[in-house]
Every structure is written in C-alpha cells, then in structure tokens.
Amino acid sequence: MNVKDNQRTRLSKKMFQNAILELMEEKGGVEKISVRELCERAELNRSTFYAHYAEPREVLAEAEEDVLAETAEHIKKIGAQKKGGGKEFVSSFLRYIRENDKVFRVLLVTAADPAFKSRFIQISLLSLFEHMQLTMEEEKQQYIYSYLLNGSFGVITQWIRSDYAAAVPELVDLLFTLNGSALSEVAK
Numbered sequence: 001m002n003v004k005d006n007q008r009t010r011l012s013k014k015m016f017q018n019a020i021l022e023l024m025e026e027k028g029g030v031e032k033i034s035v036r037e038l039c040e041r042a043e044l045n046r047s048t049f050y051a052h053y054a055e056p057r058e059v060l061a062e063a064e065e066d067v068l069a070e071t072a073e074h075i076k077k078i079g080a081q082k083k084g085g086g087k088e089f090v091s092s093f094l095r096y097i098r099e100n101d102k103v104f105r106v107l108l109v110t111a112a113d114p115a116f117k118s119r120f121i122q123i124s125l126l127s128l129f130e131h132m133q134l135t136m137e138e139e140k141q142q143y144i145y146s147y148l149l150n151g152s153f154g155v156i157t158q159w160i161r162s163d164y165a166a167a168v169p170e171l172v173d174l175l176f177t178l179n180g181s182a183l184s185e186v187a188k
C-alpha cells in the first residue's frame with residue numbers, strides 16, 4: 001500500500017469518525033445509527049465503509065481509542081513540562097477538554113458509555129492524580145482514588161453540561177478544594 005492510499009484511508013476513517021460523533025450527538029447512541037446514515041453524513045460510499053468496518057459500533061470504538069490515545073499523549077506532554085505544579089497541570093487538561101468539546105461532550109455526556117467513561121477515568125484522571133504524587137495509606141488507597149476519580153469526573157462532566165459556565169481557574173480551585181477536603185479527612 002502506498003502513502004497516498006494510507007492518507008486516503010486515514011482521511012476516510014476520520015470522516016467516518018466525525019460523522020458518527022455528529023450522528024450520536026443528534027440521536028444519542030450508536031445503536032440508532034445505520035450504515036446508510038453514516039455513509040451519507042461522511043459523504044463516502046458503503047464500499048468504503050465496508051472496506052474498513054463491519055458495523056457503526058466499530059467506527060465508534062476506533063474513535064474512542066483515538067480520543068483516549070490523544071488524551072494520554074496530551075497528559076504525557078503536560079506532565080513532561082514540569083512547570084506550574086498540580087494546578088497548572090489540571091488547568092491544561094481542562095483547557096484540552098474544552099478545546100475538544102464536541103468529542104468529549106458526545107462521548108462523556110450525550111451518549112456516555114460506561115466502558116468508555118471507565119477507560120477515560122483510568123487513562124486521564126488517574127494519570128493526573130498520579131502526577132500529583134498523592135501519599136496515603138496503602139489499604140485505603142483504592143477507596144480514596146475511587147472517590148477522587150469519580151467525584152472529579154462528575155464535576156468535569158457537569159462543567160461540560162453547563163457549557164463551561166465556570167472559568168478554568170475557578171473549576172481548578174473547586175476541584176482542589178473538594179479533593180483537598182476529602183484527603184484531609186483521610187489524613188487525620
């Protein structure tokens with residue numbers, strides 16, 4: 001396969017991914033999307049679709065994997081910068097979510113899939129907390145992380161639902177206050 005075919009394949013797949021996100025935003029779930037609708041929205045033919053996928057769920061799965069990989073790469077990049085501390089780290093992550101609103105709104109709010117949510121939390125939020133190098137009792141660690149991760153995820157998804165009503169610094173302060181209170185209770 002030559003470079004042109006690889007570029008064409010990547011472009012076709014990206015067009016299908018964009019189309020499925022648009023349709024999910026409108027319809028609320030992948031199970032309501034037909035191959036015909038997906039091809040029409042992507043402006044590609046069915047033979048192109050079937051050359052890469054068997055059903056729309058495969059397009060969604062590929063889009064989710066791409067989002068998770070890009071998110072992990074962004075977190076790795078901001079973690080490597082080592083400037084500004086934990087608040088700057090979280091601020092950069094929140095700005096990344098806001099800049100990629102459509103993808104995160106669809107995958108985390110509109111058509112939230114529990115499996116994707118779980119993987120998103122593991123890849124992104126757990127990395128954020130690990131970057132902050134929290135120290136806690138070993139036997140309580142899994143409970144504390146679960147509380148912090150799910151609580152932070154809830155705050156972030158509410159922020160998306162509210163169309164980013166709070167400014168990033170305000171949301172960062174809220175997350176640090178809420179999580180700091182939880183951690184201080186455990187540290188007693």
